[in-house]
Amino acid sequence: MARADNNLFMSNLSGTIGNQMTIRHRGGSTIVSKKQKKSKKRSTEAQLEVQEKFSGAILYANKVMLDPDLKALYKAVALPGQNAHNMAVRDARNPPEIKSVITDNYTGNAGDQIVVRAIDVFRVFQVVVAIYTAAGALLEQGNAVMGRNSIDWTYTATKKNTALKGGKIVAMAEDLPGNQTYSEISM
Template structure:
């Protein structure tokens, strides 16, 4: 690959020259590179999975960009050489990550990381038998990373399941076992 500078003829040319060279522009620079052709190798299982995941992300991104508000949101995040479509695909490709679930006083604090907006965090409190005791939506704190759910009393031996969902609908899930409470004698 070569970046073309101060060449009047190649500054005006775009496309392929025979089956050897391709000339294109990216971020205001003219680039000349060897022309690539289709690969003769069969894709690996990981490559096929990545292609399927990317295809799903593209479909989600196209659906989200149909909403003018979301399109404006993604356009505001785009950097040089990027657009709303690039940002929407990136958001649809990556699910939010729940870093921690902690029991704090009478509630649960969930720490969620995502490069883009997290739409909601749902919390299910499940008892030792596997039945849902409480469920609800956590409220985002001012720092934009922590979400709080007021659970009241928690069943000993149960578990808390937190589900974070982003704008494209990707989910991140994390569970926390509720510790047994030791009785004082």
């Protein structure tokens, strides 16, 4: 693969030439490479699954390109050599990550707070916290509020939990493409 910057001959040229080489443009550079041939092997189940997920990511990125505001947001965080479409595909392919669920200030009383630290390639859309009793019954569930640092989400309990010991807290983080990640903490 060769790169050509500021080349008068190739500045407006792209595509495949003579069934031997391909010329394309990316990030202000012209890239010349050998034409790739299609494989004659059948895809494995794992490869088909990856292809399906990638197709979903492409569909999401295409929708983002139709929304000027969202497109501008993705473009603003794009790395050098990337564009808004690339960032949207990357976001769709990578689910959010829950770094921690902090329950130090939760003692089972209404008004106690649970903090969920969640990050994403682009942005976390929402964090939902569910509190379960020791018997496994759902006591309450609701949305956490994003903090000023954009990674800490605080959920304020609304009900008294008399069966705290043996219960659990489940946090779910979701990003804009709809990827969800769960974390469970036993009490």
